[in-house]
Amino acid sequence: MPTNAPEPQPASEVSDKGAAAVRFRGVHKAFGDNVVLRDLDLNVEPGERVVIIGPSGSGKTTILRVLMTLERPDGGTITVGGRHLYHEEGRDGSLRPAGEKHIRSVRSDIGMVFQHFNLFPHMSALENIMLAPVQVHGKSKSEARALGLELLEKVGLAEHANHTPGELSGGQKQRVAIARSLATDPAVMLFDEVTSALDPELVGEVLSVLRDIAEEGSTTMLLVTHEMGFAREVADRVLMFDQGQILEDGTPEEILRNPQEQRTKDFLGAVFEH
Amino acid sequence: MTAAPPSTSISEAPAGGRHRRWYRDPGRLVPVLLVLLGFAVLASVEAPRGRFRTDVIAGRDEAFSFEFAVSIIAPLGRGLYTTARATVLAFTITLVLGLVLALLRRSGSRLVRWPAAFVIEFIRSTPILVQFIFFQQLVRAIDGVSLGAVQILILVLGVHYATYASEAYRAGIDSVPKGQWEAAIALNLSPLTTWTRIVIPQAVPNVLPTLGNYLVAALKDAPIAGPVLGVPGILFAATAIRGDTFRQVEPFLLAGAGFLLVSLPAAWLVRRLEARVAYERT
């Protein structure tokens, strides 16, 4: 994997057919003096399921947040499905910062599920799910309702359609949040420590929904998680992330069973001890 | 609460000021001192007398005459001074009566608490203009009592804002954690000591910005007394000029500008105080 590409890549290379689902090139991000992404390069293939592990504060969540446009990178380029996320291409292949409209159009390929659910408390579970299909995708209310009920059924919450988030348990909330994100039919789904805020006994129900999505196989998934057993079971690839950089990159077997780097060993030791 | 460690002099303020008493914190002391200074000056010095110049006459078809505007600055300034002075005097009533009302409102007896609550709510939710006129008529109707317009303004304005201040005091007192009261009981402090050494020192910093806001609000209500009671304040001056010269653009615009000249810095001081308190709370 190339490690020396801080400058924007020529557009021709990026718009190749069969482009990566997600591609980071020299992405840099710092909060003050704290560098959280250090010239990051990363390719994720369509349909690939990538689990990102690493100590807290290592910047792994920032990868997802930058991809979701919740944080702007300080430098580098990101493409989604072959299209630049933060840049627009001129005719001569040069890149200039993208406007809101362009970002919105690329962003429609991405969905995200949050650690703290971020459900809208003033809407019922069903209304949470229906919002984007109606407002963003122009579906009719009845179509959106049918879709919402179908998704609620899928996550096992059909009978909670009318309940508001305040009336649901943490695991139920997170399942609604997953359904809400599925309703926008994203090609790439980001899962940011989606089980960390849950009581231990509720983790299983959420993981089983994630497993279902993974089994369908068409959605590209990027997951930040501390659930190593789940990572081993679901992931095609595991990234060990530390100090703003990818420390190790390999199959779950390679990284979790047989880590090469000392810092990975320390991290896994701490996690499994726990 | 402990005093500042001896190594920290007051002049090198910011760091480590968390545990200093609020009056040793320049960020709060300066606004309070400025307000007190303004208080003292306004309370002790009366506006100079004198009529405005009538020799500057603006052209009839001029919508706004700059020359004329300049010529009326002096009387408007005097009026503004009178308005500010009355506000400040009224606010001394507000500060004291507000505390009394707050304590009545917290009384253990319902016979005290409920009427106090009603009076506060009643005065708060009815127009001060009506209260001005009511009080003026009342005073006129009673034999042997004679109050000047300014005195009526001071009394009514002071009482009106005392009802607001009482709620601020109440919130301030309620903001002192229950544990503080319990600790005072555990130490067997007398009620007086509890109030003066434990509760009030902790409540005051939280109440100050709110009281400051009400002082600014009272200043904004004070000009009403001009046209209603005949207090020679800023609006009265403007109306008088209008009556004398038949020009109404300059006096009212200038009155507005002059008023902002006083109220904006005052509001700015209050906001600094507010930010300071919010910062200390975090």
Place this chain on the structure above:
Amino acid sequence: MEDLILSEGQYRQLLVGLRVTLSVLGWSFLLGVVLSLSVGVMRLSSNRVVRGVALVYVEFARGISSIILLFIMAYAIPILFGFQQGSRLLLASLALGLNMGGYGAEIVRGSILAVPKGQTEASIALNLTPFQRLRFVVLPQALRIILPPFGNLTIEILKGTALVSLIALTDLMQVVSIIRQQQLANQVSDVTGLFVNVLMIYFVIAQVINGVFRLAERALDRRFSSRPGDLPTLGGPATAAAGAGG
């Protein structure tokens, strides 16, 4: 306290004034709400110019005395802009509405800032437009925080409406002055009856405003709990999970 009850004719006069008071209140409230929402949002704009304009307006509206603003509106503005026939009632409502907008904008701004950041992030993740985020996600939640202080603000505007009597509008207060003149002409010395009556009218309106805002708060709160009947056809009886909150 002999005559707390006024004559029927006097009540009829008061009713005429009340109508003017209420229409001034209505217009200024309407303008105040529109200004509060738009300027409150503008205060949070990413555009510096927009933010600056909003800030200047807020400082002006909150800094100026409403009575002076009223006099400027009634006497200076018509001459400066050359419309001598302007409706006094609308000019007065404009003054009070401008005043209310300044305070309201700061309330709106504070409430928007109080909505958790995750809510905006989730709506970005759903690809809503900035306007949709505001309209469907942020404002409905901010409204809960906005309502109580807005109730108080509306009562302040109600109190402010009495000022319009000073620019020769026959509102409630002006009618009171007229009745008082009649009383003085008839050598009625008791002023308490008349003023207790009019103060009570203001007090009652204020309590009604309070009540309306309380009801609105409660209606909003109901949106945060489940809504039976919204979904008639579900697979099974939708009764489960009543105690599932954790």
